[in-house]
Amino acid sequence: MSILTLRARQYVDLSEVVRALALPGLGLLLVAAILTGLISGAADMATWDVVSVLWDVVSGRGDVDAISRAIIMEIRMPRVLLGGMVGATLAVSGAVLQALFRNPLAEPSIIGVSAGAGAAAVTTIVLGTAFGAMGAIILYALPVAAFAGGFVATLIVVAIARVNGQTPMTTILLSGIAVAALGGAIMGLMMFISNDEQLRSITFWMLGSLGGATWTTILPAITIMSVILFAMPMLMHKLNLMLLGEREAASLGLNVDRFKYLCVALVAAGVGAAVAVSGTIGFVGIVVPHLLRMVVGPDHRILLPASALGGAALLLWADVVARTLAPPAELPIGVLTALLGAPFFLWLLRRASREGTSW
Amino acid sequence: MVSLAVRGVDVVLGSRQVLTGASMEVSPGELVAVLGPNGAGKSTLLNVLSGEQKVLTGDVRIGDEKLHHLSSASLACKRALMPQKASLSFPFKVKDVVAMGRDPFRASVEVSSNRLAVDWALQETDIGHLARRVYTQLSGGEQQRVQLARVLAQVWREADEDARFLLLDEPTSSLDLAHQHSVLHLASRLAERGVGVVAVVHDLNLAALYATQVVVLSKGNVVATGAPEAVLQPSLIADVFDLSVHRVEDPDSGRKLIVPTGNHRRSASVIDIRRAL
Numbered sequence: 001m002s003i004l005t006l007r008a009r010q011y012v013d014l015s016e017v018v019r020a021l022a023l024p025g026l027g028l029l030l031v032a033a034i035l036t037g038l039i040s041g042a043a044d045m046a047t048w049d050v051v052s053v054l055w056d057v058v059s060g061r062g063d064v065d066a067i068s069r070a071i072i073m074e075i076r077m078p079r080v081l082l083g084g085m086v087g088a089t090l091a092v093s094g095a096v097l098q099a100l101f102r103n104p105l106a107e108p109s110i111i112g113v114s115a116g117a118g119a120a121a122v123t124t125i126v127l128g129t130a131f132g133a134m135g136a137i138i139l140y141a142l143p144v145a146a147f148a149g150g151f152v153a154t155l156i157v158v159a160i161a162r163v164n165g166q167t168p169m170t171t172i173l174l175s176g177i178a179v180a181a182l183g184g185a186i187m188g189l190m191m192f193i194s195n196d197e198q199l200r201s202i203t204f205w206m207l208g209s210l211g212g213a214t215w216t217t218i219l220p221a222i223t224i225m226s227v228i229l230f231a232m233p234m235l236m237h238k239l240n241l242m243l244l245g246e247r248e249a250a251s252l253g254l255n256v257d258r259f260k261y262l263c264v265a266l267v268a269a270g271v272g273a274a275v276a277v278s279g280t281i282g283f284v285g286i287v288v289p290h291l292l293r294m295v296v297g298p299d300h301r302i303l304l305p306a307s308a309l310g311g312a313a314l315l316l317w318a319d320v321v322a323r324t325l326a327p328p329a330e331l332p333i334g335v336l337t338a339l340l341g342a343p344f345f346l347w348l349l350r351r352a353s354r355e356g357t358s359w
Numbered sequence: 360m361v362s363l364a365v366r367g368v369d370v371v372l373g374s375r376q377v378l379t380g381a382s383m384e385v386s387p388g389e390l391v392a393v394l395g396p397n398g399a400g401k402s403t404l405l406n407v408l409s410g411e412q413k414v415l416t417g418d419v420r421i422g423d424e425k426l427h428h429l430s431s432a433s434l435a436c437k438r439a440l441m442p443q444k445a446s447l448s449f450p451f452k453v454k455d456v457v458a459m460g461r462d463p464f465r466a467s468v469e470v471s472s473n474r475l476a477v478d479w480a481l482q483e484t485d486i487g488h489l490a491r492r493v494y495t496q497l498s499g500g501e502q503q504r505v506q507l508a509r510v511l512a513q514v515w516r517e518a519d520e521d522a523r524f525l526l527l528d529e530p531t532s533s534l535d536l537a538h539q540h541s542v543l544h545l546a547s548r549l550a551e552r553g554v555g556v557v558a559v560v561h562d563l564n565l566a567a568l569y570a571t572q573v574v575v576l577s578k579g580n581v582v583a584t585g586a587p588e589a590v591l592q593p594s595l596i597a598d599v600f601d602l603s604v605h606r607v608e609d610p611d612s613g614r615k616l617i618v619p620t621g622n623h624r625r626s627a628s629v630i631d632i633r634r635a636l
């Protein structure tokens with residue numbers, strides 16, 4: 001071994017190299033996922049067709065045929081955009097809550113948002129059709145109800161958790177569990193009184209899907225989800241301080257209670273919007289930040305953008321698999337993420353505990 | 360001179376009165392040791408000084424300003440607090456943990472100065488060689504020195520004229536003998552550079568050796584304040600700690616050392632009670 005390599009080993013910190021390469025690497029993975037998402041589908045499209053349509057849209061020339069253009073821009077693009085935004089939002093929300101709870105096993109549903117959204121959505125499906133509302137009304141009422149339900153449930157969780165003017169994370173956790181149980185009970189009740197057709201739409205919604213995304217249905221949700229993504233630069237330093245401990249964060253000038261409310265509100269809005277348009281998609285919010293923390297470390301200056309890129313890429317790849325596994329049928333994407341996510345997560349935990357690090 | 364002062368403070372936690380009419384003051388240049396038995400209210404007093412603990416009566420001021428009128432951000436530029444127990448359980452690099460001490464100055468101070476502060480704090484706490492190690496894999500004593508470096512970085516200034524305060528809650532609890540002394544020595548050097556330091560310590564000799572002032576707490580009351588030589592009399596120690604001690608002279612330096620006699624008063628009084636029954 002030469003002196004040069006010895007020196008290199010001494011001075012090049014491998015973890016620094018990984019950190020530096022993580023964001024560009026995840027970015028590439030996301031770009032590849034977007035292109036694959038646009039290419040794959042029922043109608044045959046070559047990579048070149050997709051690229052030429054995209055170039056045509058960007059340059060504004062309009063000399064590709066209208067059908068390819070419509071397939072790419074009106075059918076596949078909203079779906080890909082929605083998938084990317086939902087994946088990014090779920091992963092970033094998971095990372096934020098894991099920092100607030102200082103627990104790597106926290107996930108977005110912990111603050112009651114998923115249960116609230118689920119209960120509201122299922123209630124809308126069952127009672128809406130029972131009162132004879134038309135399909136189109138359900139289509140628009142469902143995301144609104146789900147979003148509102150998620151937000152209200154989170155408000156209840158935070159209000160209950162407030163003791164003596166402070167909101168300890170443990171009481172948020174406990175009241176989150178209680179509100180989730182209540183939401184589950186409402187869902188169970190609605191499923192019990194539903195008819196076969198309603199049960200089918202409930203099941204479809206609960207398993208999660210990116211199908212049916214059009215520009216009009218996704219734009220409001222995407223706008224809401226982008227708030228938490230744009231807030232990332234403002235949150236990342238403060239989340240690091242929260243990991244240090246609440247007292248330490250307070251003595252370093254962070255208004256801890258106000259910051260908690262801000263984070264919970266951002267997550268409730270983002271996840272509420274995600275659940276409203278795509279149903280419940282599990283495991284992205286817990287697996288992505290957890291996995292990336294193992295690679296890039298706990299520093300949110302890298303972890304948050306990495307989670308956004310990684311979450312988006314993961315959900316888009318999962319959607320590609322869901323669409324192409326048994327065409328023309330689509331596997332529910334929520335089923336797929338859990339099916340892949342759960343064993344992978346268990347494997348990570350095993351490996352980490354063997355190496356003596358808990359996360 | 361701008362000092363950090365607590366006057367006539369009462370604190371009630373739950374149904375327990377933790378501090379009763381407590382008063383103390385620290386000025387830049389001083390190293391005040393807070394002494395007292397377990398549960399005397401030492402940590403609470405430190406939390407009052409940091410502005411973290413709200414008080415029922417009395418007030419806490421930096422100079423003329425009441426502490427609770429200051430925003431937490433501006434307070435963070437005036438004082439640093441090292442809690443007794445650190446709760447960091449995420450695998451940050453040591454240098455990143457120390458750099459968080461500069462977070463209050465992220466916007467107002469240049470990056471190069473903040474980096475200088477971190478390097479200085481790493482050197483002073485003797486953990487330069489651990490800078491790239493992962494915090495969670497260090498020993499308890501090493502972790503404690505990292506936390507100390509973090510608060511040191513927070514009180515670092517390019518020029519020493521600013522009044523600022525360093526509050527240390529049992530900074531030596533996990534340290535070996537040599538590092539206990541180097542931490543207190545470091546604290547007294549910081550005091551010389553214009554920092555007002557308050558440290559909760561258990562070792563009376565450590566306090567006697569380095570502190571310019573001592574504050575003795577007993578059951579929520581400040582029972583004595585003053586220079587260590589004057590305050591740490593065997594009679595006071597017997598009253599407050601329920602322990603009989605001798606003061607002996609160190610043959611080299613002539614300083615007074617406090618040596619427990621081994622004749623434990625508490626067990627003696629139990630025997631007295633049995634006899635009385």
